Amino acid sequence: MINWGDKAKRLLKSELIKRGISNADLALMLKEIGVDETKAGIDSKISRGSFSASFFLQCLFVIRCNKIEIEQYENNSLSVAEPNVEYKRIRDGK
Template sequence: MAKSDPVTVEYETRAKNLLKGELKRRGITYAQLAEKLSEIGVNENDRNLNNKISRGGFSAAFLLQCLSAIDATDLRLT
């Protein structure tokens, strides 16, 4: 699938909003997320996280790393 494909864009936006929502619900900043990711061996700084999450085109592995780092156990997908 091409990055410009409307379906791809839709799901990237959903993934971005899902991650941002989980961070907001927990009151976690990008700097705090960077610290939590570092604790599990993922090295990102807050600026890189801001850019990566804002684009929304991150991998499923990155999404799972972030969710694991913030101890998210349940997700609302709607």
């Protein structure tokens, strides 16, 4: 059985890492669109993998993720590939 919460968590974490965005950065970005989330709240939601579709879409919107790719492998389980890029962190919105 596929753990969909785990798949969503891995996908969101992958997109954040790809862009060098920390959960603290994400909290600030969400606040700019009127979504009141703390870093601790985001940490908890993502680590549990239990967040709403609305939260997921809000996160993708603020990090400017316009396209996500979900790969399906022969064993019929969905997987999100870790990007093969050098990671960098955003500091002070730069």
